[in-house]
Amino acid sequence: MAVVTIVGAGVIGISWARLFGGAGWEVRVSDPRPDLDEVVARELAGLPVTATHDLAAAADGADFVQEAGPERIEVKEQMFATLAAHTRDGVVLASSSSSLLPSKIAQGNPAADRVVIGHPFNPPELMPLVEVVPGERTSAATVDHAMEVYRGLGKLPIRLKKEIPGFVGNRLQKVFNDQANYLVQQGVIDVRDLDDLVRASLGLRWATIGPFQSGALGGGPAGMRHLVEHVGSQMRFEIGRADQARMGEVLDAVERAYGTGQEAYEHLAELRDRRTRGALAPLDWPEPGPEPGSGDSTADGSADSVANGERK
Numbered sequence: 224m225a226v227v228t229i230v231g232a233g234v235i236g237i238s239w240a241r242l243f244g245g246a247g248w249e250v251r252v253s254d255p256r257p258d259l260d261e262v263v264a265r266e267l268a269g270l271p272v273t274a275t276h277d278l279a280a281a282a283d284g285a286d287f288v289q290e291a292g293p294e295r296i297e298v299k300e301q302m303f304a305t306l307a308a309h310t311r312d313g314v315v316l317a318s319s320s321s322s323l324l325p326s327k328i329a330q331g332n333p334a335a336d337r338v339v340i341g342h343p344f345n346p347p348e349l350m351p352l353v354e355v356v357p358g359e360r361t362s363a364a365t366v367d368h369a370m371e372v373y374r375g376l377g378k379l380p381i382r383l384k385k386e387i388p389g390f391v392g393n394r395l396q397k398v399f400n401d402q403a404n405y406l407v408q409q410g411v412i413d414v415r416d417l418d419d420l421v422r423a424s425l426g427l428r429w430a431t432i433g434p435f436q437s438g439a440l441g442g443g444p445a446g447m448r449h450l451v452e453h454v455g456s457q458m459r460f461e462i463g464r465a466d467q468a469r470m471g472e473v474l475d476a477v478e479r480a481y482g483t484g485q486e487a488y489e490h491l492a493e494l495r496d497r498r499t500r501g502a503l504a505p506l507d508w509p510e511p512g513p514e515p516g517s518g519d520s521t522a523d524g525s526a527d528s529v530a531n532g533e534r535k
């Protein structure tokens with residue numbers, strides 16, 4: 224059985240552990256949190272998982288590493304130095320970071336060629352996307368192998384051509400969320416109505432076709448060129464920016480709408496997971512087929528093939 228080391232047993236690490244464990248990997252979870260054993264027993268019951276506070280011990284003998292520790296560059300650098308020292312050559316060291324550059328995480332790291340971003344959307348066990356982002360020194364073999372492993376988990380890995388802070392998903396989300404905050408601050412709409420508006424329009428559209436594909440359709444048979452010249456040409460208004468000094472108002476409004484604490488969290492997570500599962504089935508995610516340009520449609524990246532050394 225192939226061994227994956229998951230670094231960090233927070234929101235993302237636990238979900239990765241469930242995903243890898245459910246796909247036939249032996250999972251080792253490492254986190255200094257004092258309640259690690261209880262968290263693992265509660266969240267990962269029935270899966271082939273062991274837990275330890277000792278990162279070096281968790282990394283020793285791993286076939287793949289998925290890091291999901293704190294989003295702080297100095298902590299990531301330290302964790303990846305330990306991972307480099309305690310894993311053998313060829314083992315991919317993937318970070319779940321939401322925005323940090325892989326070249327920075329790997330700065331001064333002797334295994335920089337093995338460091339790559341494998342950025343999921345929350346929760347990784349359900350959301351199809353993993354953004355695979357190479358740093359300046361990441362090897363092509365590392366990127367290829369990470370892509371295979373994520374495909375083997377049933378994910379849709381998308382390889383960026385080069386690194387940029389926030390990658391693609393979170394850059395788009397940052398722009399979008401800023402405008403949502405601005406509209407709430409301006410008193411145009413409240414939090415729940417904005418959420419419903421998005422779910423009933425852009426969210427549903429973007430789950431079925433992407434923004435460019437939508438543009439190609441929006442202009443009718445004349446395509447996106449017509450849309451841009453016709454409707455687009457009239458959208459000349461300034462969009463404004465959210466006032467960071469007034470973010471407290473938005474946070475208060477979100478807390479009034481959805482609450483906080485364990486009970487509210489579990490209720491919201493259950494609702495999200497049920498709806499996401501329901502939406503995924505008819506959408507046929509992930510779409511089968513090789514990565515364009517990879518020239519390889521055979522490697523499956525499954526736990527068995529990784530354990531048997533079927534790597535590129």
Ligand SMILES: NC(=O)c1ccc[n+]([C@@H]2O[C@H](COP(=O)([O-])OP(=O)(O)OC[C@H]3O[C@@H](n4cnc5c(N)ncnc54)[C@H](O)[C@@H]3O)[C@@H](O)[C@H]2O)c1
Nearest residue numbers: 231232233234235254256291292293294319320321343345
């Ligand atoms: N939350 C999200 O929506 C989301 C989505 C995609 C990616 N990410 C990324 O995933 C990573 C984890 O985020 P999260 O939301 O799960 O955070 P989190 O705070 O829930 O979990 C982080 C965990 O790391 C542990 N930790 C602290 N020091 C450690 C160390 N030295 N070694 C191992 N573990 C250590 C903490 O105890 C904690 O349990 C971050 O890099 C984040 O950017 C988060």
